[in-house]
Amino acid sequence: MTKKTVAIIGATCDLGFELSKIYAKNNYDLIIISRDKEKNSNLKNLIESLSKNTKVSSYELDILDLETHSKVYNLIEKPIDGVISLIGETHNVRSIKDQKFISIINTNYTYLVNFLTFFLNDFETNNKGFLICLSSVAGLRGRKKNFIYGSAKAALITFLSGSRNYYNNSNLFLMTVLPGFINNKGSKLNNLEKLLAIDPSSLANKIFVAHQQKKEVIYSSFIWRMIMFTISLLPTIIFKRLKF
């Protein structure tokens, strides 16, 4: 079987580790791209020790450092078969005057999309490639707790939908992943949230299987699909009064 290469952006989270393991096990070499040098090299060493036949290259990128995007992209060895973007930063809204909003929007959408388009341009030229991108159910209907993060994730969902339409006649595959809660090692979830959460290893597995089955939009579970379906049906006059 010929080897393929996948780039994972924001690879140093729990889900990134689990996806790295699965793709390595399934004959992919890895390009891991993250902002933290130490976490990056720990992940590289770990994957290399677990999967001796996998070539792992690592690059540092802070997505908020727009000036370095093209430099980092040019350094990466090509060709690349696909890219998985896990980059995200959650943020609870306390004041509408919060100056941090702009960096939340840039991390989750504007600057992320700038970097992703380098990959998409090459995929378009080669007429093949895949992009798997983590958005969130928070992008499906805005609520007061996290609507700045949610609005950036909504923009990302729209970007992916539009790109799917734009690349429809080419050999590009784009998947939008819509998780509810992820039960990461450091997560502080309450009991109900824990009940609805998915482990990073199960989510990674779901993503890999959905990729093989060419599913274009997936939720982390059937329950989340149902929750969001119900929420989408609520009239604004009721939804705006909810406290959650």
Ligand SMILES: NC(=O)c1ccc[n+]([C@@H]2O[C@H](COP(=O)([O-])OP(=O)(O)OC[C@H]3O[C@@H](n4cnc5c(N)ncnc54)[C@H](OP(=O)(O)O)[C@@H]3O)[C@@H](O)[C@H]2O)c1
């Ligand atoms: N956790 C949840 O409950 C949940 C729910 C729905 C959707 N999601 C989405 O699922 C994805 C994975 O989430 P997660 O909670 O597992 O991990 P996470 O802790 O939110 O972080 C995801 C990755 O983004 C990276 N990142 C953040 N800001 C960055 C920047 N400026 N430059 C470069 N990398 C940056 C992080 O790097 P560091 O390792 O250096 O911090 C990390 O590798 C995210 O897109 C998230 O929005 C999460």
